[in-house]
Amino acid sequence: MDSKSVVDLIESSSEVHFSGFHIDGSEARSTGMEQPTTSATGDLLKQPFVIGVAGGAASGKTTVCNMIIQQLHDQRVVLVNQDSFYHNLSAEELTRVHDYNFDHPDAFDTEQLLRVMDKLKHGIAVDIPNYDFKSYKSDVFPARRVNPADVIILEGILVFHDPRVRELMSMKIFVDTDADVRLARRIRRDTVEKDRDIGTVLDQYTKFVKPAFDDFILPTKKYADIIIPRGGDNHVAIDLIVQHIRTKLGQHDLCKIYPNFYVIQSTFQIRGMHTLIRDSQTTKHDFVFYADRLIRLVVEHGLGHLPFTEKQVITPTGSVYTGVDFCKRLCGVSVIRSGESMENALRACCKGIKIGKILIHREGDNGQQLIYEKLPNDISDRHVLLLDPILGTGNSAVQAISLLLRKGVPESNIIFLNLISAPQGVHVVCKSFPKVKIVTSEIDIGLNEDFRVIPGMGEFGDRYFGTDDDDQQVVAPTQ
Numbered sequence: 001m002d003s004k005s006v007v008d009l010i011e012s013s014s015e016v017h018f019s020g021f022h023i024d025g026s027e028a029r030s031t032g033m034e035q036p037t038t039s040a041t042g043d044l045l046k047q048p049f050v051i052g053v054a055g056g057a058a059s060g061k062t063t064v065c066n067m068i069i070q071q072l073h074d075q076r077v078v079l080v081n082q083d084s085f086y087h088n089l090s091a092e093e094l095t096r097v098h099d100y101n102f103d104h105p106d107a108f109d110t111e112q113l114l115r116v117m118d119k120l121k122h123g124i125a126v127d128i129p130n131y132d133f134k135s136y137k138s139d140v141f142p143a144r145r146v147n148p149a150d151v152i153i154l155e156g157i158l159v160f161h162d163p164r165v166r167e168l169m170s171m172k173i174f175v176d177t178d179a180d181v182r183l184a185r186r187i188r189r190d191t192v193e194k195d196r197d198i199g200t201v202l203d204q205y206t207k208f209v210k211p212a213f214d215d216f217i218l219p220t221k222k223y224a225d226i227i228i229p230r231g232g233d234n235h236v237a238i239d240l241i242v243q244h245i246r247t248k249l250g251q252h253d254l255c256k257i258y259p260n261f262y263v264i265q266s267t268f269q270i271r272g273m274h275t276l277i278r279d280s281q282t283t284k285h286d287f288v289f290y291a292d293r294l295i296r297l298v299v300e301h302g303l304g305h306l307p308f309t310e311k312q313v314i315t316p317t318g319s320v321y322t323g324v325d326f327c328k329r330l331c332g333v334s335v336i337r338s339g340e341s342m343e344n345a346l347r348a349c350c351k352g353i354k355i356g357k358i359l360i361h362r363e364g365d366n367g368q369q370l371i372y373e374k375l376p377n378d379i380s381d382r383h384v385l386l387l388d389p390i391l392g393t394g395n396s397a398v399q400a401i402s403l404l405l406r407k408g409v410p411e412s413n414i415i416f417l418n419l420i421s422a423p424q425g426v427h428v429v430c431k432s433f434p435k436v437k438i439v440t441s442e443i444d445i446g447l448n449e450d451f452r453v454i455p456g457m458g459e460f461g462d463r464y465f466g467t468d469d470d471d472q473q474v475v476a477p478t479q
């Protein structure tokens with residue numbers, strides 16, 4: 001195959017069939033063995049990104065995988081090694097181990113590998129054998145528990161050989177290292193780590209390793225989306241791959257459908273804060289603390305969508321710094337009552353910002369009624385940050401945005417900020433007002449029969465302002 005540049009190859013791999021995740025804060029996948037996902041919807045929506053990494057023995061596959069995992073530190077990533085699926089040798093084979101071809105596709109239990117990958121893809125934790133290169137056995141060490149993750153990296157000399165295994169992969173990487181470098185590394189590794197003598201290593205190389213590379217491994221290079229020359233030394237290629245994976249992970253299908261819908265980049269900090277505010281056992285104090293942190297992030301992200309003008313300043317060193325000037329004609333509008341929880345974060349970011357209010361009365365699901373509004377007179381000249389922590393059915397948001405439009409605010413001047421969005425609400429708002437921008441921190445699974453967001457976080461206003469029943473109860477000490 002002609003060697004393509006990494007950038008070309010990344011472009012050509014853009015058809016990856018990734019349906020996106022980070023769509024909700026729920027732990028939709030199990031952490032226990034054989035426990036399927038908690039909901040079929042979650043299972044459909046969350047497909048892990050599977051990366052295959054092939055290449056000759058000692059080409060640097062494991063090194064490249066570790067570098068990718070390290071750089072993707074804010075994602076849940078697991079590594080599955082094809083080595084773990086080596087067949088156990090019979091007693092007869094063990095006596096003549098030097099005649100055994102460990103580089104032939106038949107040396108691997110590919111059926112077991114497929115079963116394991118299928119479980120991981122469906123959110124089921126698995127125990128993977130820990131292969132021992134010294135004893136040639138996979139039952140010497142305890143198995144390794146591998147939990148489902150956002151990214152699964154499957155690494156091994158022949159992971160592109162079987163079409164069924166290739167089919168699982170969203171991205172295929174071939175680590176391409178010169179044969180002499182591979183041989184030199186192999187000699188060092190096998191003598192130091194596997195206690196083998198150099199003569200045995202060279203015999204195995206000539207008899208099995210080199211022919212199998214030519215016959216089985218090299219022919220699979222054509223399936224690769226990306227070829228990395230020089231393995232772990234190729235930092236540029238690894239950076240580009242990590243960037244590509246990040247883009248794919250952050251892209252929920254809804255973001256692809258609606259270009260004005262933005263989900264802030266998920267990190268473990270953000271997931272941790274969501275875990276706390278969604279936990280029904282979290283105290284009011286902690287709920288407010290972590291909700292405030294998340295709100296601040298969403299507000300900062302939302303402000304990033306405002307227009308700006310270029311501005312030059314002179315620094316104390318007398319140099320010119322070319323920067324930007326903030327957009328000044330802003331207004332916050334909170335949907336009473338829970339939207340008021342977002343006002344402090346907005347005030348902290350935008351000194352002296354005017355804040356208007358809208359009160360919408362909800363009767364059942366569809367009977368939405370606007371019953372109060374207090375907005376600045378010149379609101380039509382301002383960019384509006386509409387505040388409501390939960391986007392559920394979208395009915396309140398539609399009422400609020402319609403009012404702003406009636407007041408003369410251009411649709412493209414409205415940015416709707418919330419903490420969690422249900423897909424139903426996103427569809428309703430984005431279809432009705434395609435120029436309104438929505439910024440959220442997580443997308444939830446959907447709505448239940450009572451039109452409440454699931455998994456959600458309960459009544460946000462009650463939890464934030466401490467008016468939920470549990471916190472109201474004062475228990476008198478018993479005598």
Ligand SMILES: Nc1ncnc2c1ncn2[C@@H]1O[C@H](COP(=O)(O)OP(=O)(O)O)[C@@H](O)[C@H]1O
Nearest residue numbers: 056057058059060061062063185189231232233
């Ligand atoms: N870029 C590199 N420079 C020097 N040594 C390397 C490099 N990449 C890998 N190695 C070493 O070569 C050996 C094989 O690398 P590894 O990543 O385990 O390859 P593979 O998984 O393809 O067999 C290891 O001992 C590793 O430390």
Ligand SMILES: Nc1ccn([C@@H]2O[C@H](COP(=O)(O)O)[C@@H](O)[C@H]2O)c(=O)n1
Nearest residue numbers: 056057058083102103133136156157209
């Ligand atoms: N008992 C074994 C099993 C495998 N090998 C060699 O390992 C190589 C594959 O591992 P990489 O980490 O290099 O991908 C392969 O070339 C096998 O010959 C072995 O020596 N002993």
Ligand SMILES: [Mg+2]
Nearest residue numbers: 058061062063
């Ligand atoms: Mg390896």
